[in-house]
Amino acid sequence: MYAEERQQAIARQVATEGRLSVAQIAERFDVTTETVRRDLTALEGLGLVRRVHGGAVPGTALTTLELAxxxxxxxxxxxxxxxxxxxxxxxxxxxxxxxxxxxxxxxxxxxxxxxxxxxxxxxxxxxxxxxxxxxxxxxxxxxxxxxxxxxxxxxxxxxxxxxxxxxxxxxxxxxxxxxxxxxxxxxxxxxxxxxxxxxxxxxxxxxxxxxxxxxxxxxxxxxxxxxxxxxxxxxxxxxxxxxxxxxxxxxxxxx
CATH class of the missing domain: 3.40.50.1360 (Rossmann fold)
Structure with missing residues (x-):
């Protein structure tokens, strides 16, 4: 899975579940916690998630992501x-x-x-x-x-x-x-x-x-x-x- 595909999937799962920890994301996508933190930083820059202690919640910015x-x-x-x-x-x-x-x-x-x-x-x-x-x-x-x-x-x-x-x-x-x-x-x-x-x-x-x-x-x-x-x-x-x-x-x- 390419980084962009993984980040899109992470954003959707955070939006769906309301909150995910760094450890949960790392386990689901079989990547290191350092990779997850980089992904969350990129997604936060887009307003799709908001970093919180130990994980992420849906972005409170004007989010354009919409789940089917x-x-x-x-x-x-x-x-x-x-x-x-x-x-x-x-x-x-x-x-x-x-x-x-x-x-x-x-x-x-x-x-x-x-x-x-x-x-x-x-x-x-x-x-x-x-x-x-x-x-x-x-x-x-x-x-x-x-x-x-x-x-x-x-x-x-x-x-x-x-x-x-x-x-x-x-x-x-x-x-x-x-x-x-x-x-x-x-x-x-x-x-x-x-x-x-x-x-x-x-x-x-x-x-x-x-x-x-x-x-x-x-x-x-x-x-x-x-x-x-x-x-x-x-x-x-x-x-x-x-x-x-x-x-x-x-x-x-x-x-």
């Missing part, structure tokens, strides 16, 4: 399942309408929706729609647009226009990054435009984000914190980050 949906779906699976279950407490009354974003955590939330709680659900995510198609309590609407392979979700002007015609009770959103300074963000501008339309269309916005994304900032902000009513995450969230979000008026719910 399949890779994200295998990361932090227990935490995401817990978030999905905890988010059920954020459901509106029966008969209400919701928007459901693309993403591995929102997909698990779709799986968790009860078969006895009637809802009108709008989504632009093919994988989310597939999970909901058999739920007898859901009146499902799949939004139009060009499907982006990385997220299996419709994006573009057609999608944004379709969302703009809606007014729903709650929008459930995923994010690649959440921070007190930068709000909710994602690396892709088309994804951001669709998420921004979701925010504008909803009476209430709930973010479903695992703790590895908290404190991370990616390139395009799609929501300010004052537009988000609640963030449902896992118990791994750092106390300082939680405090900053709550100070900004976001209700933080931990699974």
């Amino acid at each position: 949906l399949g890779e994200r779906d295998t990361a932090n699976t227990e935490a995401k399942a817990g978030i999905a279950r905890a988010a059920l407490a954020q459901l509106p009354p029966a008969g209400a309408s919701i928007l459901l974003d693309a993403g591995s955590t929102t997909a698990r939330f779709a799986d968790a929706l009860p078969a006895h709680h009637r809802l009108v659900v709008y989504t632009h995510a093919v994988s989310v729609a597939a999970r909901l198609a058999g739920n007898p309590a859901v009146e499902l609407h799949l939004l139009p647009g060009r499907v982006r392979p990385e997220t299996q979700a419709a994006v573009g002007a057609v999608t944004v226009a379709a969302v703009g015609a809606l007014r729903v009770d709650v929008a459930y959103l995923g994010a690649n990054g959440v921070s007190a300074d930068h709000g909710l963000s994602t690396p892709d501008s088309e994804e951001a435009a669709t998420k921004r339309a979701f925010v504008a269309a909803a009476e209430r916005v709930v973010a479903l984000v695992d703790s590895s994304k908290v404190g991370v900032e990616t390139a395009v902000r799609f929501a300010e914190l004052d537009e988000v009513a609640a963030l449902v995450t896992d118990a791994g969230i750092e106390p300082g980050a939680r405090g900053a979000l709550e100070k900004a008026g976001v209700e933080v719910v931990t699974a």
Whole structure:
């Protein structure tokens, strides 16, 4: 494996797992710890990771790295399942309408929706729609647009226009990054435009984000914190980050 290939793989694994030690990386890639430290220095210079004592965490710079949906779906699976279950407490009354974003955590939330709680659900995510198609309590609407392979979700002007015609009770959103300074963000501008339309269309916005994304900032902000009513995450969230979000008026719910 060439150095560039190894560094790209390291960046993806750090982004997926949230934190890796130098020793773990050295063992996985069968290289010396000195080589790992050089790789991490190079990746930090690109803003893809941040060096911490003994290892690395995802970069808090404006990161452009984006994992494909399949890779994200295998990361932090227990935490995401817990978030999905905890988010059920954020459901509106029966008969209400919701928007459901693309993403591995929102997909698990779709799986968790009860078969006895009637809802009108709008989504632009093919994988989310597939999970909901058999739920007898859901009146499902799949939004139009060009499907982006990385997220299996419709994006573009057609999608944004379709969302703009809606007014729903709650929008459930995923994010690649959440921070007190930068709000909710994602690396892709088309994804951001669709998420921004979701925010504008909803009476209430709930973010479903695992703790590895908290404190991370990616390139395009799609929501300010004052537009988000609640963030449902896992118990791994750092106390300082939680405090900053709550100070900004976001209700933080931990699974």
